[in-house]
Amino acid sequence: MPEPFPAPAADPAAPGIRTGVEIAGLGVAVPETAVANAPIAARLGIDENWIVTRTGIDERRVAQPGELLFEFAAAAGERALAEAGVAAADLDLVLVATTSNDDLMPGASPRVAAAIGADGAGAIDLNAACTGFVSGLALACGQIESGRAASVLLVGADLMSRLTDPDDRGTAAVFADGAGAVVLRAADPGRIGPIVLGADGANRDLIYASREDGVTKMQGHDTFRHAVDRMTEATLEAAALAATPLEEVDLFVYHQANARILRSVGERLALPMDRVVDSINHFGNTSAASIPLALEDARLAGDLEPGARVLIAAFGAGLTWGATVLEWGSAA
Numbered sequence: 001m002p003e004p005f006p007a008p009a010a011d012p013a014a015p016g017i018r019t020g021v022e023i024a025g026l027g028v029a030v031p032e033t034a035v036a037n038a039p040i041a042a043r044l045g046i047d048e049n050w051i052v053t054r055t056g057i058d059e060r061r062v063a064q065p066g067e068l069l070f071e072f073a074a075a076a077g078e079r080a081l082a083e084a085g086v087a088a089a090d091l092d093l094v095l096v097a098t099t100s101n102d103d104l105m106p107g108a109s110p111r112v113a114a115a116i117g118a119d120g121a122g123a124i125d126l127n128a129a130c131t132g133f134v135s136g137l138a139l140a141c142g143q144i145e146s147g148r149a150a151s152v153l154l155v156g157a158d159l160m161s162r163l164t165d166p167d168d169r170g171t172a173a174v175f176a177d178g179a180g181a182v183v184l185r186a187a188d189p190g191r192i193g194p195i196v197l198g199a200d201g202a203n204r205d206l207i208y209a210s211r212e213d214g215v216t217k218m219q220g221h222d223t224f225r226h227a228v229d230r231m232t233e234a235t236l237e238a239a240a241l242a243a244t245p246l247e248e249v250d251l252f253v254y255h256q257a258n259a260r261i262l263r264s265v266g267e268r269l270a271l272p273m274d275r276v277v278d279s280i281n282h283f284g285n286t287s288a289a290s291i292p293l294a295l296e297d298a299r300l301a302g303d304l305e306p307g308a309r310v311l312i313a314a315f316g317a318g319l320t321w322g323a324t325v326l327e328w329g330s331a332a
Contacts, residue, residue: 020190025183027079028296029072030061051173056259060176060284070108072179073157074115084183091121092149097132097156097288130316132288138195155181156288165215176284180292191327193242200319207317227315228264234323242325255314256280256290
């Protein structure tokens with residue numbers, strides 16, 4: 001019989017493998033260009049109020065020609081590292097969740113790692129659409145909890161304006177651009193609970209972008225219904241697994257897809273709406289970036305403080321969805 005593989009090496013600064021994970025830093029980066037509803041409404045031949053009523057969006061950030069996704073991802077990552085006090089050279093892994101990489105290949109993550117100086121880190125892209133940040137959180141936590149990594153940079157970044165038909169009234173006013181990142185590191189005890197993930201490929205045609213035209217197509221009514229159902233279910237499952245009643249959650253940070261979806265999930269779960277973060281009015285739907293952007297928005301508003309119990313959940317193309325409960329910040 002061959003000898004078993006040795007156990008993964010523990011963090012040399014720790015007395016043993018630490019099986020928990022904490023968020024040590026958060027950073028975001030968005031384009032400087034803000035686009036209000038007026039020019040979009042004029043192009044589509046609709047009233048500006050129609051956009052607000054249907055989506056809850058007043059403006060969105062849009063990248064200009066020549067601006068690259070990996071640059072926004074790297075900028076967000078550097079800000080997260082600075083807040084965490086972690087050197088890029090000490091990262092074990094860089095994960096970038098995106099559906100809108102600058103090239104078919106290589107992925108965005110190696111370029112991000114190079115840009116920030118994470119020369120010793122592995123680099124992986126993942127595509128779970130708007131669920132990408134939650135999916136990436138699950139992968140990062142798995143690496144750290146197993147002892148195979150001590151620190152991971154997770155970035156959610158999308159330039160969705162480049163995958164959107166400007167003449168499609170169902171998507172043109174919704175999708176936008178941005179990046180958000182967190183530094184995850186080993187901690188004892190951990191501050192991130194069990195992560196729920198789900199998928200339903202049979203409904204792939206509800207949201208997709210084909211290689212032929214590279215434009216996002218969405219069946220709005222059915223997508224809305226699935227989004228509300230799945231995020232409601234994932235919220236309840238994640239809270240149950242974390243043994244946390246919804247009444248004890250300080251903040252609910254859902255994927256910012258549509259203000260009506262946020263309201264519907266809140267109403268179905270009887271949540272106080274002042275605890276449901278809504279940043280879509282000025283960011284739009286930034287896909288994998290929306291949850292870290294919403295977290296930063298809540299922090300700037302004074303609603304996200306160290307020790308807060310936060311439930312995050314997302315839904316996206318695939319179909320994919322996920323959720324978890326976490327305690328915000330570092331115990332250090």
